[in-house]
Amino acid sequence: MxxxxxxxxxxxxxxxxxxxxxxxxxxxxxxxxxxxxxxxxxxxxxxxxxxxxxxxxxxxxxxxxxxxxxxxxxxxxxxxxxxxxxxxxxxxxxxxxxxxxxxxxxxxxxxxxxxxxxxxxxxxxxxxxxxxxxxxxxxxxxxxxxxxxxxxxxxxxxxxxxxxxxxxxxxxxxxxxxxxxxxTFSMGVALSPGTIPGETEPNFILEEDEIELGLGIHGEPGVEKKKMMPADELVNIMAERILEESTVTKGSEVCVLVNGLGSTTLMELLIVNKRVGEVLAEKGITIYAMDANSYCTTQEMAGFSITLFQLDEELKDLYDVPAIAPYYKKL
Amino acid sequence: MxxxxxxxxxxxxxxxxxxxxxxxxxxxxxxxxxxxxxxxxxxxxxxxxxxxxxxxxxxxxxxxxxxxxxxxxxxxxxxxxxxxxxxxxxxxxxxxxxxxxxxxxxxxxxxxxxxxxxxxxxxxxxxxxxxxxxxxxxxxxxxxxxxxxxxxxxxxxxxxxxxxxxxxxxxxxxxxxxxxxxxTFSMGVALSPGTIPGETEPNFILEEDEIELGLGIHGEPGVEKKKMMPADELVNIMAERILEESTVTKGSEVCVLVNGLGSTTLMELLIVNKRVGEVLAEKGITIYAMDANSYCTTQEMAGFSITLFQLDEELKDLYDVPAIAPYYKKL
CATH class of the missing domain: 3.40.50.10440 (Dihydroxyacetone kinase; domain 1)
Structure with a gap:
């Protein structure tokens, strides 16, 4: 069992x-x-x-x-x-x-x-x-x-x-x-797999010192394997790719979500959040709101994703509408 | 690393x-x-x-x-x-x-x-x-x-x-x-250890099919090792011990918290919550509020605890005072 x-x-x-x-x-x-x-x-x-x-x-x-x-x-x-x-x-x-x-x-x-x-x-x-x-x-x-x-x-x-x-x-x-x-633009990184209840094997395999950029939340193949690296370096790479692939640019205003995939701790998510904030500030991108939490998970998979949500006035007004659910709040 | x-x-x-x-x-x-x-x-x-x-x-x-x-x-x-x-x-x-x-x-x-x-x-x-x-x-x-x-x-x-x-x-x-x-009366169970950032070894060891009742959130020794068992059996044992050691009894009114220790998924916590609710109902204990979430963790340790908070009128009034923090809400 x-x-x-x-x-x-x-x-x-x-x-x-x-x-x-x-x-x-x-x-x-x-x-x-x-x-x-x-x-x-x-x-x-x-x-x-x-x-x-x-x-x-x-x-x-x-x-x-x-x-x-x-x-x-x-x-x-x-x-x-x-x-x-x-x-x-x-x-x-x-x-x-x-x-x-x-x-x-x-x-x-x-x-x-x-x-x-x-x-x-x-x-x-x-x-x-x-x-x-x-x-x-x-x-x-x-x-x-x-x-x-x-x-x-x-x-x-x-x-x-x-x-x-x-x-x-x-x-x-x-x-x-x-x-x-x-x-809305996201990119994830996987550090170690999760296992679906009832299965005996995890949903993918990574070496002891290996991580995979872009690996999906069901174990879909990612875009690149890398050696484990310090948090700031990892965030730099991911933020760069997200900015390249998105319409977010200098002068943009965004909401940030650092999402944990399961067993990555809130401590780690907050360390990531800090670096995301620094990178965006360096690029002249305004942060309207930030959140670090584990909302979209894959069992006990380790890793996280970074999401940028680019605002305009209409989306900002809608973002500000209060929302209350058991595992989410915007007051 | x-x-x-x-x-x-x-x-x-x-x-x-x-x-x-x-x-x-x-x-x-x-x-x-x-x-x-x-x-x-x-x-x-x-x-x-x-x-x-x-x-x-x-x-x-x-x-x-x-x-x-x-x-x-x-x-x-x-x-x-x-x-x-x-x-x-x-x-x-x-x-x-x-x-x-x-x-x-x-x-x-x-x-x-x-x-x-x-x-x-x-x-x-x-x-x-x-x-x-x-x-x-x-x-x-x-x-x-x-x-x-x-x-x-x-x-x-x-x-x-x-x-x-x-x-x-x-x-x-x-x-x-x-x-x-x-x-307030809690009991936890550990399924697998966490590792402190910077350490290379986890903070305790359990066999592949072994769990430990009462193991502390820093790896302090628990009260009993057992073989892994279905969720309902485990909850039955833990709830029984909590009730024995507490003042909660038939006719009591309680808040329930099922707390995840790190990598135990919300799915598992909700399955535990269901059984806790059933056990309390069987014992004639009234549930005022229930919450399943990971508030008190030990890195990526797997396991959970069950807490019963016994109410009287004064405590109930105080529990009902709104509270809002980044990772907690009572509205």
Whole structure:
């Protein structure tokens, strides 16, 4: 038996949902017979539905709440939610103003969310989709639509939630959410792997002194292996690449997220955050807000990602809309 | 070089503080020449000072803020803060109503905080101390004052901060904080060790299929080694021991904290939380609030602790006072 604190692996997702709803029973309820959770206090506004595979907690279940998403559809470990689950969550949160799906750009998710959208359209529920594609290491800039979604989910979901909260109509919520995604740029580095509950082997292998830039949150191959190096050097390299691949430049204003992938400590994330702040200051880039936390994880994988979210006045106003969820707050 | 994302180990604590203050610069400032952080917006009330060794983040630096502590004194990795640092933090937050020290009951901390208290008394600043001693595995019930402090810090600091925020005088803040400590009972389990930045060896050793009940957050020996087992069985054993060693009984009302020690995932913590909730319900114990998060960590150590905080009307009122810090919220 691996040292995961679980019961049977096939029950892990359902028990995670049960534990989450038990801890937050005044605010959320789970759907019967589906791995979905919805807010109890639904408002008359565009519905925001997020989701994806389990195993990356607190993403996505920790992101439903005030000023954020209204419901989450969860798949099994590293697997997309079923069309059925997505459809049920959408119907539950729908308030006659349509629903926006916001999720990471992975083929399994695309397939199932698109199928759910078709089913919902047949029932007269208008659905629009924004796929998060912030990982600059996963495809070149000219193929942004092929990039994967990683910790940048946080900003894109935050903006979708804020736009809906402000009462924007569906097409406007979609417009600003797409803009948020276009303005979000991340890169990660892996130091050591995680293991999915029930598996006996980790999801990738790295040598004792080796790290991999751009390695994905399911173990997708990265762009370059390197020897372990001091934090500042590593941040310099990653920040340089993010700036090259993004529209962020001197005079830009950004929010920064340093996201831990699992077992990388908050101490390390804060040390990284310090250097990110220094690099941006050196480049004449203004920092509006910074956050260092482990939001988008891959089990006990070690490593982190850096995300820059480029602001304009509209996105800044939306970023400032309060958001409260069990594992996120913007007050 | 170990795979810690740091620069030089001797700079890790200072750089952590810099990264923290940079991310939260509107609310906090660091002290010059000391590893201490204070709130910028100090109020005319009893000062609440927390602290301890670094390496357990977000404890303690993540716990300064509204309705919580006013300042934190940090030591080096797993080492007590110096009397000098404690004294400087205390002087900065002191508003002529005295200061309460709240910290975990470890000999190094006791020595240095007591020395600081003497120095401050000589300068006319009234200091009182409450040492958190929630770890039931660290000493028998009749020697509660010898028990160590672990994740129960969260509740005891929460109550001290709330009492000060409400304008209670020092002796009253001390009374309710002591009561909070007397009503807080935790037990932990270790699955795999962490490594201190700069060290090459982990802080303890466990076999591949072995876990240790009651192992401390610095690797202090626990009470019993066991084979790895399913989550529910493990929770049953731990909850039973906590209930035996505590005053919590049928009809009691409690807050629950399932605290991750580092690399144990939120998925696992929520699965544990579910079973804790079920066990308490079976025993006729009322749950007022539940939280599953990694607040008191030991680097990338795997494992968790369960804390029960027994409420009475006064403690419940204080628990309900809003508290906001970078890594904690109670709204």
């Amino acid at each position: 691996s040292k995961k604190v679980i019961n049977h692996p096939s029950d892990a997702v359902q028990e995670t949902i049960d534990g989450f709803v038990m801890a937050n029973k005044h605010s959320y309820k789970k759907l019967e017979n589906h791995t979905g959770i919805v807010c109890k206090n639904l408002k008359d506004k565009v519905g925001v539905l997020v989701g994806g595979g389990s195993g990356h907690e607190p993403l996505f279940l920790g992101l439903i709440g005030e000023g954020l998403a209204d419901g989450v559809a969860l798949g099994n470990l590293f697997a997309a939610p079923t069309p059925d689950t997505i459809t049920e969550v959408a119907k539950t949160i729908h308030a006659d103003q349509g629903v926006i799906f916001v999720y990471g750009n992975y083929s399994g998710d695309v397939l199932n969310f698109d199928m759910a959208a078709e089913l919902l359209e047949m029932e007269g529920i208008k659905v629009e989709t924004v796929r998060v594609s912030d990982d600059i290491a996963s495809a070149p800039a000219e193929k942004k639509e092929e990039r994967r979604g990683i910790a940048g989910d946080m900003f894109v979901i935050k903006i979708a939630g804020a736009a809906a909260e402000k009462g924007m109509p569906l097409d406007e919520v979609v417009r600003v959410t797409k803009k948020a995604n276009e303005n | 170990s795979k810690k994302v740091i620069n030089h180990p001797s700079d890790a604590v200072q750089e952590t503080i810099d990264g923290f203050v940079m991310a939260n610069k509107h609310s906090y400032k660091k002290l010059e020449n000391h590893t201490g952080i204070v709130c910028k917006n100090l109020k005319d009330k009893v000062g609440v000072l927390v602290g301890g060794g670094s390496g357990h983040e977000p404890l303690f630096l993540g716990l300064i803020g509204e309705g919580l502590a006013d300042g934190v004194a940090l030591g080096n990795l797993f080492a007590a803060p110096t009397p000098d640092t404690i004294t400087e933090v205390a002087k900065t937050i002191h508003a002529d109503q005295g200061v309460i020290f709240v910290y975990g009951n470890y000999s190094g901390d006791v020595l240095n905080f007591d020395m600081a208290a003497e120095l401050l008394e000589m300068e006319g600043i009234k200091v009182e101390t409450v040492r958190v001693s929630d770890d039931i595995a660290s000493a028998p019930a009749e020697k509660k004052e010898e028990r160590r402090g672990i994740a129960g810090d969260m509740f005891v600091i929460k109550i001290a901060g709330a009492a000060a925020e409400k304008g209670m005088p020092l002796d009253e803040v001390v009374r309710v904080t002591k009561k909070a400590n007397e009503n």
